[in-house]
Amino acid sequence: MTVRKGGLGRGLDAMISETAVNPKSAAAKKPAIRTVNTSKKDTEEKKELEGSALMVKMTQIEPNQSQPRKQFDEDALLELSESIKQFGVLQPLLVQKKGDYYEIIAGERRWRASKLAGVKEVPVIVKDFTEQETVEISLIENIQRENLNPIEEAAAYKRLMDEFHLKQDAIAERVSKSRTAVTNSMRLLKLDERVQQMLVDEMLTTGHARALLPIENKEEQYAAAVKVFDEKLNVRETEKLVKMLLNPTDPKPEKEKNTAEDLAYEHLEEKIKSIIGSKVAIRRKNHDKGKIEIEYYSQEELERIVELLESVK
Known part of the structure:
Protein backbone atom coordinates (compact mmCIF):
# COMPACT_ATOMS: atom_id res chain seq x y z
CA MET A 1 0.00 0.00 0.00
CA ASN A 142 -0.18 16.10 -17.51
CA ILE A 143 -0.23 14.41 -14.10
CA GLN A 144 3.34 15.56 -13.44
CA ARG A 145 2.26 19.13 -14.10
CA GLU A 146 -1.10 18.67 -12.31
CA ASN A 147 -2.86 19.90 -15.44
CA LEU A 148 -5.64 17.33 -15.66
CA ASN A 149 -8.93 17.88 -13.91
CA PRO A 150 -10.32 14.86 -12.00
CA ILE A 151 -12.67 13.78 -14.81
CA GLU A 152 -9.98 14.00 -17.51
CA GLU A 153 -7.66 11.92 -15.35
CA ALA A 154 -10.36 9.30 -14.70
CA ALA A 155 -11.24 9.13 -18.41
CA ALA A 156 -7.57 8.59 -19.29
CA TYR A 157 -7.33 5.66 -16.86
CA LYS A 158 -10.52 4.17 -18.31
CA ARG A 159 -9.16 4.45 -21.83
CA LEU A 160 -6.00 2.58 -20.84
CA MET A 161 -8.21 -0.17 -19.41
CA ASP A 162 -10.78 -0.34 -22.21
CA GLU A 163 -8.59 0.13 -25.30
CA PHE A 164 -5.31 -1.40 -24.16
CA HIS A 165 -6.62 -3.86 -21.56
CA LEU A 166 -4.32 -2.68 -18.80
CA LYS A 167 -5.19 -3.73 -15.25
CA GLN A 168 -5.52 -1.09 -12.56
CA ASP A 169 -2.31 -2.33 -10.93
CA ALA A 170 -0.42 -1.73 -14.18
CA ILE A 171 -1.89 1.75 -14.58
CA ALA A 172 -1.01 2.61 -10.98
CA GLU A 173 2.55 1.45 -11.63
CA ARG A 174 2.89 3.70 -14.69
CA VAL A 175 1.69 6.87 -12.96
CA SER A 176 3.20 6.05 -9.54
CA LYS A 177 -0.08 6.18 -7.70
CA SER A 178 -1.71 3.61 -5.46
CA ARG A 179 -4.18 1.21 -7.00
CA THR A 180 -6.78 2.69 -4.62
CA ALA A 181 -6.18 6.18 -6.02
CA VAL A 182 -6.71 4.92 -9.57
CA THR A 183 -9.86 3.04 -8.53
CA ASN A 184 -11.29 6.04 -6.69
CA SER A 185 -10.51 8.27 -9.64
CA MET A 186 -12.39 6.02 -12.09
CA ARG A 187 -15.42 5.83 -9.77
CA LEU A 188 -16.01 9.53 -10.51
CA LEU A 189 -17.13 8.56 -14.03
CA LYS A 190 -20.24 6.98 -12.45
CA LEU A 191 -21.46 10.42 -11.42
CA ASP A 192 -24.21 12.16 -13.33
CA GLU A 193 -22.68 14.17 -16.18
CA ARG A 194 -23.92 17.44 -14.66
CA VAL A 195 -22.21 16.58 -11.38
CA GLN A 196 -19.05 15.69 -13.30
CA GLN A 197 -19.14 19.14 -14.92
CA MET A 198 -19.54 20.77 -11.50
CA LEU A 199 -16.37 18.93 -10.47
CA VAL A 200 -14.56 20.12 -13.62
CA ASP A 201 -15.73 23.69 -12.92
CA GLU A 202 -14.40 23.38 -9.35
CA MET A 203 -17.85 23.87 -7.86
CA LEU A 204 -17.26 20.61 -5.99
CA THR A 205 -14.11 18.88 -4.70
CA THR A 206 -13.33 15.22 -5.34
CA GLY A 207 -14.23 14.59 -1.69
CA HIS A 208 -17.70 16.02 -2.25
CA ALA A 209 -18.06 14.05 -5.48
CA ARG A 210 -17.16 10.72 -3.88
CA ALA A 211 -19.58 11.42 -1.05
CA LEU A 212 -22.39 11.80 -3.63
CA LEU A 213 -21.67 8.47 -5.37
CA PRO A 214 -24.04 6.37 -3.19
CA ILE A 215 -27.02 8.33 -4.62
CA GLU A 216 -27.81 6.24 -7.69
CA ASN A 217 -30.77 8.32 -8.92
CA LYS A 218 -29.19 10.89 -11.25
CA GLU A 219 -31.74 13.65 -10.59
CA GLU A 220 -31.45 13.23 -6.83
CA GLN A 221 -27.67 13.16 -7.10
CA TYR A 222 -27.61 16.38 -9.11
CA ALA A 223 -30.07 18.07 -6.74
CA ALA A 224 -27.88 17.08 -3.80
CA ALA A 225 -24.79 18.44 -5.58
CA VAL A 226 -26.51 21.77 -6.16
CA LYS A 227 -27.50 21.88 -2.49
CA VAL A 228 -23.91 21.18 -1.47
CA PHE A 229 -22.68 24.03 -3.66
CA ASP A 230 -25.39 26.52 -2.71
CA GLU A 231 -25.05 25.89 1.03
CA LYS A 232 -21.25 25.52 0.90
CA LEU A 233 -21.34 22.21 2.75
CA ASN A 234 -18.05 20.58 3.66
CA VAL A 235 -17.36 16.91 2.88
CA ARG A 236 -18.52 15.61 6.26
CA GLU A 237 -21.75 17.62 6.01
CA THR A 238 -22.22 16.24 2.50
CA GLU A 239 -21.86 12.68 3.80
CA LYS A 240 -24.53 13.39 6.43
CA LEU A 241 -26.81 14.84 3.74
CA VAL A 242 -26.37 11.74 1.58
CA LYS A 243 -27.04 9.45 4.54
CA MET A 244 -30.22 11.39 5.35
CA LEU A 245 -31.39 11.21 1.72
CA LEU A 246 -30.77 7.46 1.55
CA ASN A 247 -32.29 6.77 4.98
CA PRO A 248 -34.94 9.47 5.53
CA THR A 249 -36.62 7.51 8.37
CA ASP A 250 -33.48 7.28 10.51
CA PRO A 251 -33.63 9.38 13.68
CA LYS A 252 -31.52 12.51 13.63
CA PRO A 253 -28.15 12.00 15.33
CA GLU A 254 -27.45 13.75 18.58
CA LYS A 255 -25.42 16.93 18.40
CA GLU A 256 -21.74 16.07 18.27
CA LYS A 257 -19.60 17.11 21.22
CA ASN A 258 -16.50 17.69 19.08
CA THR A 259 -14.14 16.87 21.92
CA ALA A 260 -10.45 16.32 21.23
CA GLU A 261 -11.10 12.57 21.30
CA ASP A 262 -13.98 12.92 18.83
CA LEU A 263 -11.81 14.91 16.46
CA ALA A 264 -9.03 12.32 16.72
CA TYR A 265 -11.41 9.51 15.75
CA GLU A 266 -12.85 11.61 12.92
CA HIS A 267 -9.31 12.03 11.61
CA LEU A 268 -8.79 8.26 11.75
CA GLU A 269 -12.08 7.68 9.92
CA GLU A 270 -11.02 10.07 7.16
CA LYS A 271 -7.62 8.39 6.92
CA ILE A 272 -9.13 4.91 6.53
CA LYS A 273 -11.73 6.22 4.06
CA SER A 274 -8.99 7.74 1.88
CA ILE A 275 -7.33 4.32 1.71
CA ILE A 276 -10.44 2.20 1.13
CA GLY A 277 -12.43 4.71 -0.88
CA SER A 278 -15.72 4.12 0.97
CA LYS A 279 -17.49 5.58 4.00
CA VAL A 280 -15.96 4.32 7.26
CA ALA A 281 -17.26 4.62 10.82
CA ILE A 282 -15.36 3.77 14.01
CA ARG A 283 -17.75 2.57 16.77
CA ARG A 284 -16.06 3.09 20.12
CA LYS A 285 -16.65 0.94 23.20
CA ASN A 286 -15.13 0.92 26.65
CA HIS A 287 -11.48 0.12 27.43
CA ASP A 288 -10.19 1.26 24.01
CA LYS A 289 -12.23 -1.40 22.22
CA GLY A 290 -14.58 -0.96 19.31
CA LYS A 291 -15.30 -1.90 15.72
CA ILE A 292 -14.80 -0.44 12.26
CA GLU A 293 -17.76 -0.35 9.86
CA ILE A 294 -17.20 -0.05 6.11
CA GLU A 295 -20.20 0.91 4.00
CA TYR A 296 -20.78 -0.36 0.47
CA TYR A 297 -23.58 0.42 -1.93
CA SER A 298 -23.49 -2.37 -4.50
CA GLN A 299 -22.14 -5.87 -5.07
CA GLU A 300 -19.43 -4.37 -7.28
CA GLU A 301 -18.43 -2.01 -4.49
CA LEU A 302 -18.21 -4.90 -2.01
CA GLU A 303 -16.05 -6.95 -4.36
CA ARG A 304 -13.75 -3.96 -4.85
CA ILE A 305 -13.28 -3.56 -1.09
CA VAL A 306 -12.62 -7.29 -0.62
CA GLU A 307 -10.09 -7.26 -3.45
CA LEU A 308 -8.37 -4.25 -1.89
CA LEU A 309 -8.15 -5.89 1.53
CA GLU A 310 -6.77 -9.08 0.00
CA SER A 311 -4.03 -7.12 -1.78
CA VAL A 312 -2.50 -5.99 1.54
CA LYS A 313 -1.95 -9.50 2.90
Whole structure:
Protein backbone atom coordinates (compact mmCIF):
# COMPACT_ATOMS: atom_id res chain seq x y z
CA MET A 1 0.00 0.00 0.00
CA THR A 2 3.04 2.28 0.11
CA VAL A 3 2.95 4.91 -2.62
CA ARG A 4 6.30 5.75 -4.11
CA LYS A 5 7.38 9.36 -4.15
CA GLY A 6 9.76 11.40 -6.18
CA GLY A 7 8.56 10.55 -9.68
CA LEU A 8 5.66 9.25 -11.67
CA GLY A 9 6.05 5.66 -12.79
CA ARG A 10 8.64 5.22 -15.44
CA GLY A 11 8.16 8.91 -16.17
CA LEU A 12 9.00 10.58 -19.46
CA ASP A 13 12.73 10.03 -18.99
CA ALA A 14 12.29 6.26 -19.24
CA MET A 15 10.10 6.45 -22.32
CA ILE A 16 12.17 9.04 -24.20
CA SER A 17 15.92 8.84 -24.71
CA GLU A 18 18.07 10.82 -22.26
CA THR A 19 19.48 13.04 -24.97
CA ALA A 20 15.96 14.04 -25.89
CA VAL A 21 14.86 15.20 -22.45
CA ASN A 22 17.97 15.94 -20.39
CA PRO A 23 19.73 19.07 -21.63
CA LYS A 24 22.51 18.53 -19.06
CA SER A 25 23.60 15.18 -20.50
CA ALA A 26 26.90 15.21 -22.36
CA ALA A 27 25.32 14.41 -25.70
CA ALA A 28 22.66 17.05 -25.35
CA LYS A 29 24.66 20.05 -24.16
CA LYS A 30 24.65 21.52 -27.65
CA PRO A 31 21.88 19.80 -29.63
CA ALA A 32 22.03 20.31 -33.34
CA ILE A 33 18.74 22.06 -34.06
CA ARG A 34 17.84 21.88 -37.72
CA THR A 35 14.97 23.20 -39.78
CA VAL A 36 13.10 20.27 -41.29
CA ASN A 37 11.79 20.00 -44.82
CA THR A 38 8.52 18.08 -44.58
CA SER A 39 8.39 17.46 -48.30
CA LYS A 40 10.77 14.47 -47.83
CA LYS A 41 8.73 11.49 -46.77
CA ASP A 42 10.98 8.49 -47.22
CA THR A 43 11.71 5.97 -44.49
CA GLU A 44 15.41 6.84 -44.25
CA GLU A 45 14.64 10.48 -43.44
CA LYS A 46 12.18 9.44 -40.75
CA LYS A 47 14.80 7.26 -39.07
CA GLU A 48 17.36 10.05 -39.33
CA LEU A 49 15.05 12.59 -37.72
CA GLU A 50 13.95 10.36 -34.84
CA GLY A 51 15.33 11.64 -31.54
CA SER A 52 16.84 14.77 -33.15
CA ALA A 53 16.26 18.35 -32.04
CA LEU A 54 14.54 20.18 -34.91
CA MET A 55 13.01 23.56 -35.62
CA VAL A 56 9.60 23.02 -37.20
CA LYS A 57 7.08 25.53 -38.50
CA MET A 58 4.00 25.97 -36.32
CA THR A 59 1.78 25.30 -39.34
CA GLN A 60 3.28 21.79 -39.66
CA ILE A 61 2.34 20.78 -36.09
CA GLU A 62 -1.08 19.54 -34.98
CA PRO A 63 -2.36 18.60 -31.49
CA ASN A 64 -3.28 15.02 -30.63
CA GLN A 65 -7.08 14.89 -30.61
CA SER A 66 -7.02 11.88 -28.28
CA GLN A 67 -4.83 13.36 -25.57
CA PRO A 68 -6.34 13.26 -22.04
CA ARG A 69 -6.32 17.00 -21.43
CA LYS A 70 -9.25 18.88 -22.97
CA GLN A 71 -9.29 22.18 -21.06
CA PHE A 72 -6.58 24.84 -20.92
CA ASP A 73 -6.40 27.77 -18.51
CA GLU A 74 -6.47 30.86 -20.72
CA ASP A 75 -4.78 33.11 -18.14
CA ALA A 76 -1.96 30.58 -17.68
CA LEU A 77 -1.52 30.36 -21.47
CA LEU A 78 -1.27 34.15 -21.76
CA GLU A 79 1.32 34.20 -18.98
CA LEU A 80 3.36 31.49 -20.72
CA SER A 81 3.06 33.27 -24.08
CA GLU A 82 4.61 36.41 -22.54
CA SER A 83 7.50 34.32 -21.27
CA ILE A 84 7.94 32.77 -24.73
CA LYS A 85 8.00 36.24 -26.32
CA GLN A 86 10.85 37.16 -24.01
CA PHE A 87 12.87 33.95 -23.77
CA GLY A 88 11.54 31.67 -26.52
CA VAL A 89 10.42 28.04 -26.11
CA LEU A 90 12.95 26.61 -23.66
CA GLN A 91 11.78 22.98 -23.74
CA PRO A 92 11.19 21.19 -27.07
CA LEU A 93 7.81 19.67 -27.84
CA LEU A 94 7.68 15.90 -28.14
CA VAL A 95 6.11 14.94 -31.49
CA GLN A 96 5.78 12.04 -33.90
CA LYS A 97 5.65 12.10 -37.70
CA LYS A 98 2.17 11.67 -39.17
CA GLY A 99 2.28 11.84 -42.96
CA ASP A 100 3.02 15.46 -43.91
CA TYR A 101 2.65 16.90 -40.38
CA TYR A 102 3.86 16.34 -36.81
CA GLU A 103 1.46 15.26 -34.05
CA ILE A 104 2.07 16.53 -30.52
CA ILE A 105 2.64 13.83 -27.90
CA ALA A 106 3.70 16.15 -25.08
CA GLY A 107 3.80 19.95 -25.04
CA GLU A 108 0.44 21.10 -26.40
CA ARG A 109 0.33 23.88 -23.80
CA ARG A 110 3.67 25.23 -25.06
CA TRP A 111 2.39 24.97 -28.64
CA ARG A 112 -0.80 26.91 -27.84
CA ALA A 113 1.14 29.58 -25.95
CA SER A 114 3.59 29.85 -28.87
CA LYS A 115 0.67 30.53 -31.21
CA LEU A 116 -0.50 33.32 -28.90
CA ALA A 117 3.04 34.70 -28.86
CA GLY A 118 3.15 34.78 -32.67
CA VAL A 119 6.05 32.34 -32.89
CA LYS A 120 6.64 30.91 -36.37
CA GLU A 121 8.87 27.93 -35.47
CA VAL A 122 9.34 25.83 -32.32
CA PRO A 123 11.93 23.23 -31.27
CA VAL A 124 10.69 19.64 -31.30
CA ILE A 125 11.96 16.16 -30.51
CA VAL A 126 10.75 13.55 -33.03
CA LYS A 127 10.05 10.05 -31.72
CA ASP A 128 8.00 7.10 -32.90
CA PHE A 129 5.56 5.62 -30.35
CA THR A 130 2.71 3.14 -30.35
CA GLU A 131 -0.78 4.47 -29.69
CA GLN A 132 -0.67 3.07 -26.15
CA GLU A 133 2.68 4.72 -25.42
CA THR A 134 1.30 8.01 -26.76
CA VAL A 135 -1.62 7.88 -24.32
CA GLU A 136 0.64 6.92 -21.43
CA ILE A 137 3.13 9.73 -22.09
CA SER A 138 0.37 12.34 -22.43
CA LEU A 139 -1.18 11.10 -19.19
CA ILE A 140 2.12 11.08 -17.29
CA GLU A 141 3.14 14.54 -18.51
CA ASN A 142 -0.18 16.10 -17.51
CA ILE A 143 -0.23 14.41 -14.10
CA GLN A 144 3.34 15.56 -13.44
CA ARG A 145 2.26 19.13 -14.10
CA GLU A 146 -1.10 18.67 -12.31
CA ASN A 147 -2.86 19.90 -15.44
CA LEU A 148 -5.64 17.33 -15.66
CA ASN A 149 -8.93 17.88 -13.91
CA PRO A 150 -10.32 14.86 -12.00
CA ILE A 151 -12.67 13.78 -14.81
CA GLU A 152 -9.98 14.00 -17.51
CA GLU A 153 -7.66 11.92 -15.35
CA ALA A 154 -10.36 9.30 -14.70
CA ALA A 155 -11.24 9.13 -18.41
CA ALA A 156 -7.57 8.59 -19.29
CA TYR A 157 -7.33 5.66 -16.86
CA LYS A 158 -10.52 4.17 -18.31
CA ARG A 159 -9.16 4.45 -21.83
CA LEU A 160 -6.00 2.58 -20.84
CA MET A 161 -8.21 -0.17 -19.41
CA ASP A 162 -10.78 -0.34 -22.21
CA GLU A 163 -8.59 0.13 -25.30
CA PHE A 164 -5.31 -1.40 -24.16
CA HIS A 165 -6.62 -3.86 -21.56
CA LEU A 166 -4.32 -2.68 -18.80
CA LYS A 167 -5.19 -3.73 -15.25
CA GLN A 168 -5.52 -1.09 -12.56
CA ASP A 169 -2.31 -2.33 -10.93
CA ALA A 170 -0.42 -1.73 -14.18
CA ILE A 171 -1.89 1.75 -14.58
CA ALA A 172 -1.01 2.61 -10.98
CA GLU A 173 2.55 1.45 -11.63
CA ARG A 174 2.89 3.70 -14.69
CA VAL A 175 1.69 6.87 -12.96
CA SER A 176 3.20 6.05 -9.54
CA LYS A 177 -0.08 6.18 -7.70
CA SER A 178 -1.71 3.61 -5.46
CA ARG A 179 -4.18 1.21 -7.00
CA THR A 180 -6.78 2.69 -4.62
CA ALA A 181 -6.18 6.18 -6.02
CA VAL A 182 -6.71 4.92 -9.57
CA THR A 183 -9.86 3.04 -8.53
CA ASN A 184 -11.29 6.04 -6.69
CA SER A 185 -10.51 8.27 -9.64
CA MET A 186 -12.39 6.02 -12.09
CA ARG A 187 -15.42 5.83 -9.77
CA LEU A 188 -16.01 9.53 -10.51
CA LEU A 189 -17.13 8.56 -14.03
CA LYS A 190 -20.24 6.98 -12.45
CA LEU A 191 -21.46 10.42 -11.42
CA ASP A 192 -24.21 12.16 -13.33
CA GLU A 193 -22.68 14.17 -16.18
CA ARG A 194 -23.92 17.44 -14.66
CA VAL A 195 -22.21 16.58 -11.38
CA GLN A 196 -19.05 15.69 -13.30
CA GLN A 197 -19.14 19.14 -14.92
CA MET A 198 -19.54 20.77 -11.50
CA LEU A 199 -16.37 18.93 -10.47
CA VAL A 200 -14.56 20.12 -13.62
CA ASP A 201 -15.73 23.69 -12.92
CA GLU A 202 -14.40 23.38 -9.35
CA MET A 203 -17.85 23.87 -7.86
CA LEU A 204 -17.26 20.61 -5.99
CA THR A 205 -14.11 18.88 -4.70
CA THR A 206 -13.33 15.22 -5.34
CA GLY A 207 -14.23 14.59 -1.69
CA HIS A 208 -17.70 16.02 -2.25
CA ALA A 209 -18.06 14.05 -5.48
CA ARG A 210 -17.16 10.72 -3.88
CA ALA A 211 -19.58 11.42 -1.05
CA LEU A 212 -22.39 11.80 -3.63
CA LEU A 213 -21.67 8.47 -5.37
CA PRO A 214 -24.04 6.37 -3.19
CA ILE A 215 -27.02 8.33 -4.62
CA GLU A 216 -27.81 6.24 -7.69
CA ASN A 217 -30.77 8.32 -8.92
CA LYS A 218 -29.19 10.89 -11.25
CA GLU A 219 -31.74 13.65 -10.59
CA GLU A 220 -31.45 13.23 -6.83
CA GLN A 221 -27.67 13.16 -7.10
CA TYR A 222 -27.61 16.38 -9.11
CA ALA A 223 -30.07 18.07 -6.74
CA ALA A 224 -27.88 17.08 -3.80
CA ALA A 225 -24.79 18.44 -5.58
CA VAL A 226 -26.51 21.77 -6.16
CA LYS A 227 -27.50 21.88 -2.49
CA VAL A 228 -23.91 21.18 -1.47
CA PHE A 229 -22.68 24.03 -3.66
CA ASP A 230 -25.39 26.52 -2.71
CA GLU A 231 -25.05 25.89 1.03
CA LYS A 232 -21.25 25.52 0.90
CA LEU A 233 -21.34 22.21 2.75
CA ASN A 234 -18.05 20.58 3.66
CA VAL A 235 -17.36 16.91 2.88
CA ARG A 236 -18.52 15.61 6.26
CA GLU A 237 -21.75 17.62 6.01
CA THR A 238 -22.22 16.24 2.50
CA GLU A 239 -21.86 12.68 3.80
CA LYS A 240 -24.53 13.39 6.43
CA LEU A 241 -26.81 14.84 3.74
CA VAL A 242 -26.37 11.74 1.58
CA LYS A 243 -27.04 9.45 4.54
CA MET A 244 -30.22 11.39 5.35
CA LEU A 245 -31.39 11.21 1.72
CA LEU A 246 -30.77 7.46 1.55
CA ASN A 247 -32.29 6.77 4.98
CA PRO A 248 -34.94 9.47 5.53
CA THR A 249 -36.62 7.51 8.37
CA ASP A 250 -33.48 7.28 10.51
CA PRO A 251 -33.63 9.38 13.68
CA LYS A 252 -31.52 12.51 13.63
CA PRO A 253 -28.15 12.00 15.33
CA GLU A 254 -27.45 13.75 18.58
CA LYS A 255 -25.42 16.93 18.40
CA GLU A 256 -21.74 16.07 18.27
CA LYS A 257 -19.60 17.11 21.22
CA ASN A 258 -16.50 17.69 19.08
CA THR A 259 -14.14 16.87 21.92
CA ALA A 260 -10.45 16.32 21.23
CA GLU A 261 -11.10 12.57 21.30
CA ASP A 262 -13.98 12.92 18.83
CA LEU A 263 -11.81 14.91 16.46
CA ALA A 264 -9.03 12.32 16.72
CA TYR A 265 -11.41 9.51 15.75
CA GLU A 266 -12.85 11.61 12.92
CA HIS A 267 -9.31 12.03 11.61
CA LEU A 268 -8.79 8.26 11.75
CA GLU A 269 -12.08 7.68 9.92
CA GLU A 270 -11.02 10.07 7.16
CA LYS A 271 -7.62 8.39 6.92
CA ILE A 272 -9.13 4.91 6.53
CA LYS A 273 -11.73 6.22 4.06
CA SER A 274 -8.99 7.74 1.88
CA ILE A 275 -7.33 4.32 1.71
CA ILE A 276 -10.44 2.20 1.13
CA GLY A 277 -12.43 4.71 -0.88
CA SER A 278 -15.72 4.12 0.97
CA LYS A 279 -17.49 5.58 4.00
CA VAL A 280 -15.96 4.32 7.26
CA ALA A 281 -17.26 4.62 10.82
CA ILE A 282 -15.36 3.77 14.01
CA ARG A 283 -17.75 2.57 16.77
CA ARG A 284 -16.06 3.09 20.12
CA LYS A 285 -16.65 0.94 23.20
CA ASN A 286 -15.13 0.92 26.65
CA HIS A 287 -11.48 0.12 27.43
CA ASP A 288 -10.19 1.26 24.01
CA LYS A 289 -12.23 -1.40 22.22
CA GLY A 290 -14.58 -0.96 19.31
CA LYS A 291 -15.30 -1.90 15.72
CA ILE A 292 -14.80 -0.44 12.26
CA GLU A 293 -17.76 -0.35 9.86
CA ILE A 294 -17.20 -0.05 6.11
CA GLU A 295 -20.20 0.91 4.00
CA TYR A 296 -20.78 -0.36 0.47
CA TYR A 297 -23.58 0.42 -1.93
CA SER A 298 -23.49 -2.37 -4.50
CA GLN A 299 -22.14 -5.87 -5.07
CA GLU A 300 -19.43 -4.37 -7.28
CA GLU A 301 -18.43 -2.01 -4.49
CA LEU A 302 -18.21 -4.90 -2.01
CA GLU A 303 -16.05 -6.95 -4.36
CA ARG A 304 -13.75 -3.96 -4.85
CA ILE A 305 -13.28 -3.56 -1.09
CA VAL A 306 -12.62 -7.29 -0.62
CA GLU A 307 -10.09 -7.26 -3.45
CA LEU A 308 -8.37 -4.25 -1.89
CA LEU A 309 -8.15 -5.89 1.53
CA GLU A 310 -6.77 -9.08 0.00
CA SER A 311 -4.03 -7.12 -1.78
CA VAL A 312 -2.50 -5.99 1.54
CA LYS A 313 -1.95 -9.50 2.90
